[in-house]
Amino acid sequence: MLTIPDYRLRLPGPTAVPERIRQATALPILNHRGAEFKAMLAECQQRLKPIFGTAHNVLIFAGSGTAMMEAALANILSPGEAVLVIVAGQFGERFVSIAKALAAEVDTIPAEWGRALDPRRVEHQLKRRDYRAVVMVHNESSTGVAYNVAEIGALLKNSPTLLVVDSVSGLAGIEMKMDDWGADIVVSASQKSLMCAPGIGLAAISPKAWTVIDRDGRVPSFFADFRRAKASLDKGETPFTPPVTLIYGLLEALRMIDEEGLANVLKRHSRLAAALRAGVQALGLELYNQQNISSSTVVAMKVPQGLEGGAIVQHLRERYRTVIAGARHPSQTGKVIRIGTMGMVSEADIITDLRHLEATLNDLGRPAPSANAGVRAALDALAIRP
Numbered sequence: 001m002l003t004i005p006d007y008r009l010r011l012p013g014p015t016a017v018p019e020r021i022r023q024a025t026a027l028p029i030l031n032h033r034g035a036e037f038k039a040m041l042a043e044c045q046q047r048l049k050p051i052f053g054t055a056h057n058v059l060i061f062a063g064s065g066t067a068m069m070e071a072a073l074a075n076i077l078s079p080g081e082a083v084l085v086i087v088a089g090q091f092g093e094r095f096v097s098i099a100k101a102l103a104a105e106v107d108t109i110p111a112e113w114g115r116a117l118d119p120r121r122v123e124h125q126l127k128r129r130d131y132r133a134v135v136m137v138h139n140e141s142s143t144g145v146a147y148n149v150a151e152i153g154a155l156l157k158n159s160p161t162l163l164v165v166d167s168v169s170g171l172a173g174i175e176m177k178m179d180d181w182g183a184d185i186v187v188s189a190s191q192k193s194l195m196c197a198p199g200i201g202l203a204a205i206s207p208k209a210w211t212v213i214d215r216d217g218r219v220p221s222f223f224a225d226f227r228r229a230k231a232s233l234d235k236g237e238t239p240f241t242p243p244v245t246l247i248y249g250l251l252e253a254l255r256m257i258d259e260e261g262l263a264n265v266l267k268r269h270s271r272l273a274a275a276l277r278a279g280v281q282a283l284g285l286e287l288y289n290q291q292n293i294s295s296s297t298v299v300a301m302k303v304p305q306g307l308e309g310g311a312i313v314q315h316l317r318e319r320y321r322t323v324i325a326g327a328r329h330p331s332q333t334g335k336v337i338r339i340g341t342m343g344m345v346s347e348a349d350i351i352t353d354l355r356h357l358e359a360t361l362n363d364l365g366r367p368a369p370s371a372n373a374g375v376r377a378a379l380d381a382l383a384i385r386p
């Protein structure tokens with residue numbers, strides 16, 4: 001029987017999967033075109049809609065988040081069409097690479113990593129050229145910033161330009177109101193705040209986006225053609241064999257979210273992320289990003305002078321069995337470490353993170369300003385008096 005190391009998985013995705021969800025994924029395979037599985041897909045639909053903030057169906061694919069980023073662009077862009085990508089981190093850069101691979105004309109709004117974006121820069125660029133779409137990342141996992149989707153959506157309200165949003169690491173951890181905010185395609189994946197195993201990609205699509213997807217042009221993808229996926233979904237199916245057991249897990253996760261209450265889930269994320277931020281700052285670490293735009297699903301912090309990010313990550317894993325992430329990008333290598341606060345995370349996880357981080361810094365010769373400084377700051381932020 002396969003065994004794997006027993007450690008605390010504290011990455012900004014994939015996240016630890018709760019026992020209840022893991023057990024669901026161990027159930028026997030059903031006929032994916034049978035009535036029972038259709039009912040499961042329908043229930044997933046009903047429960048996903050409020051999480052996306054949409055009245056429309058959510059397409060379910062086998063694939064990672066990147067597959068859905070690519071699918072979103074492939075379904076709306078013809079070669080030579082212009083697209084405007086907001087690049088504020090590594091995932092923004094990935095969208096640029098994907099758009100180029102699809103032979104689109106790519107303009108970018110480069111935003112300083114970790115900093116707020118002035119929407120007037122986007123507004124200004126929209127006056128200069130007609131774009132098929134503006135493309136943005138809701139939650140930039142590489143920098144720990146949640147960007148304001150509504151304010152970009154507002155710029156496109158009366159225009160044919162679509163808004164494509166990667167909310168892979170945001171959805172179900174940070175509020176998404178796609179219909180109200182004017183987002184046209186929102187993509188996500190199972191392994192982040194949705195607390196499932198990796199392998200499911202999701203795409204929610206507005207009526208405005210369907211007018212583009214449905215136009216005469218071809219979609220340069222067979223597997224990821226949204227038209228085919230929608231036609232099947234209208235019959236309660238997926239076009240090809242879906243990851244059946246992962247969908248059991250997704251359904252269990254969605255039931256758990258509904259039991260806790262979506263509003264409570266979002267509040268828990270923001271409360272725990274704030275506590276972790278307070279804790280790491282009390283340990284003398286600076287946030288990587290501007291505080292007021294901090295993400296609720298990932299905390300990114302700068303590595304203190306004289307230390308190397310990789311050494312912290314390695315020591316945490318080897319000595320304290322806590323697995324966190326380092327830099328996502330060559331320009332950040334050694335300079336940033338990141339901890340996920342997405343999915344099924346508890347107060348105890350945050351306190352343990354801070355204990356292990358303090359001990360690691362201590363072991364590496366950079367003790368905290370005072371003993372238990374991080375834990376105490378986090379307890380204060382959580383309003384827990386020991």
Ligand SMILES: *Cc1c(COP(=O)(O)O)cnc(C)c1O
Nearest residue numbers: 013064065066091139141168169
């Ligand atoms: C994790 C993540 C993705 C997708 O990554 P995959 O490894 O392809 O699932 C995309 N965008 C963001 C912002 C992410 O955090």
